[in-house]
Amino acid sequence: MAEVGYRLNFARSWRPRAFKEVVGQTTPVQLLANSIARDIYFPVYLLSGMRGSGKTTVGRLFAAALNCERLVDFCAGSCQWNDLPCGACRSCQLMQRGEHPDFIEVDAASYTGVENVRQIIDEAQFLPVVGRKKVYLVDEAHMLSKSAFNAFLKMLEEPPASVIFLLATTEAHKIIDTVRSRSFQLFFDPLPFDTLADYLIQVAQKEGISCEREAVEVIAQQSEGSVRDALTAFEQAGVAAEQCITIDLVRGLFGLVSFAAVFDLYHALFVRDIPRVFDVVSEFAGQRRSLAHGWSVLVEVATGALWFEKSLLMPNLRAYEKDFQRLIAAAPQGFFARALDLFFKYELLLQKTQNQKQLFERMIIACLEFVGGSGEVAVQFNPVEQVKDSKGAGAPVSSVPLVQAVMEQPLVETSGNVNTEAEVWKKFLAQVRPLCKDPILLSVLASGCFQGVDSKVVRVMFPKSFAFYQELLINARLLWQPVLEECFGGGATLLPFFSTEGEDAGRVRPVAGHDKGPTAELVKKNSAKVSMPVQKRKQMRGGTAVDISDVNAWPTANMLVGLFPGSVKLYEE
Ligand SMILES: [Zn+2]
Structure with a gap:
């Protein structure tokens, strides 16, 4: 039987074997090399930085360099500091195999107690076996207990000359001050985006992997400065790719909404292809990531389009030049500026709402107003008007504008019993009123214009001027939620919208006839409180x-x- 081949993964096979192979981190590497060159050592080095930034890798290289047999050549000047460790001498070979008797690696996460530290300190008293120095690399050092640190501190007062401790940590602030102040601290910064992308291109060339520069840039961005994460993601992409690692493949691997889908959505909006708009939005909602991510990609493309209109193609969107050309050619005048303003109005609401999908749909539907087109637009996409008109006509289903809207606009699922549901909303208000002690909350609720119920989501539009009271409304949830469920059934939720239109009383008006009378007066009084003298x-x-x-x-x-x-x-x- 043929032997099954085994290959190290990239994160291991690309681990640097000498200082010169370390990506970035010039300052800490130089400081450690200087320490060796001048033969001046600190008993403790504190290596701090985010995960995957190379702390343990550099720590191991430092340990290997200290005990490397070619260190004498380095000191004599016949070898460059960044060639260390040589990787060939007996000591280096032992290091590479993980068998060096003078290098002890400890994971503090599993050895947090004082006993473990005492044992380490006791052993540290013995001289090194083969090398010049005995090196302890303590990973996740912040996990050590306080008593463990105190035991450690005692040893630091009189450190054995042949021992060096390397404390690696992602959370340097958790290392007690007395230890930190006795350490030589080295900071490992996240790798700059460009450096990481260049490095991946280099790996691709050496490994014979074909890839798009833009794909590699996405990996670099998503890895947030961690070489290890970047290498792992790049390797996965290499396995997933049939021939070339493309940007779409990589975005898919990271669960990112593809730019292609966003271009598709904008084009569907431009030609008012409503079923297509609905399909793409549903795709967004089905992604692994939240709709807030879909929102950010919409914004990214809209911003890119605005720049493209000014003849600039953003560097991260270089792969999409042709798509932007088509997009700009098809977009109505001023669409992206208006859409962006709208998107940012929804940003915080999207983070707060428990009904992200509905709110996201509402936002996309609102975009249709910027596309212009037929004169029916205002009727179709102003549900407030629909309800008002239907009330005026008596029988909602027979009213012409509403029928048109239902036929031409499948997105709005008007269930046909608008009147009945609106009655339920009135009932809800009537039941909440005696429970509610706060007149302002009552005014806010009464000002709501009932929009409809879809899958137990009760949509209510409030005037723009009441947006200030959104938190008041949400905080009072305990009070109105039981009544809401009693009226609209168990599991019913309230989705409040705040009109993005001007304060047009004709457009947003209370259903229950509270636009006059004591409630309206309360609102006026309240407004008086808010306004201030000239x-x-x-x-x-x-x-x-x-x-x-x-x-x-x-x-x-x-x-x-x-x-x-x-x-x-x-x-x-
Ligand atoms: Zn060596």
């Missing part, structure tokens, strides 16, 4: 711009900017 507003010109990019620190400000585009300024009282 004098004060004049004083507030100027102010200091505030960076609110940290969403956790500025949740409300971020939500507001998501709804009302603009900037945030800080004013002194």
Whole structure:
């Protein structure tokens, strides 16, 4: 029987064997080489950086170089520092086979206790067997317990001259200060995107793998600076590819929405091919990644299109020049600028909603308004108008605009019993009213314009001016949710929309006839509270711009900017 071939995976076979083969990380490698060249050593080196950045690899090379028999040549100047370790001498051979008696690698994740550290310290007292130095490489060093660190610290006060500790960690801040301050700290930065892509191209050439530069760039981007992750992904792509590693193949491997699908969606929107739009959106929703990822690819292509209109092709989209030419030729005037503005209005809502798919569909349908076309557009894609018109006509199904909308717009699943469902919404409001102690919440609920129910999702449109109260509405969920389920059945959820239109009272109006009377007055009073005297507003010109990019620190400000585009300024009282 033929022997089954076994090949090391790329992450191992491409592991550097000498300092010169290390990708990036010039500074830590140079510092360690200088340490050897000047024969000055620290008892502890702290190697910190993200996973896959080469900490343990460089640590092993350093250990091998320290004990390499050609170190004398290096010191005599007849050998370059980056040729170390030689890889050929007895010590280097032992290192490569993982049998060097003076190199001990410890995984702190499995040896966290003080006993393990004491044992290591006791053994460290013995002199090296074959080399000059005994080297301990402690991986995931931050996992050591506090008592283990303290035992370690005692040894550091009087370190044995022939022992060197290399502590590798992804979380240097978890290493206690007293140990950290006695260490020589080396930082391993994530590899720059270009360096990583160039390196993969080099690997491809040596391994005889054919690949597109753009495909390799996607791998480099997705690996976020980790050489190991990049090599592993590249190897997988090589196995999956029939001949050449293409960008579409790689995007598929990472579960990314393909650019082809996004181009397809935009073209379908331009020609109002509604069934196709629906199909592509469903494909997005069926992806491994969340729809927020679909959103980001839509935005990426729209931004790329805006630049392309200004005769610039973004570097990461180089593979799609022809697609962009076709896209721009087919796009209505100003489409991408308007679409982008719309997408960003939905960004935060998409992250918050529990009904991402419906909201995403709503966003895409809203895009159709930028395509222009027939005069029926406004009727078809303004569900608020539909309900209002149908009410006016008495019998909804026979009303002409609604029938047209149903026939020409299969996306909106109007179940035909709009009136009945609207009645249920009224019933819901009537039942919530006595439970609700907060007049503002009551006003917000009453201002909602019922849109319909699809698969237990109750869609309600609120006026744009009430978007401010979205959190109030969501926070009061415990109060209204049971009533909602009682009225619309178990598992019913409320999907609030906030009108993206201007504050046109004719378009968004309450179903239940609360546009007049005490509720409306409450809203007015509330608005009065929010508005401020002219004098004060004049004083507030100027102010200091505030960076609110940290969403956790500025949740409300971020939500507001998501709804009302603009900037945030800080004013002194
Ligand atoms: Zn050697």
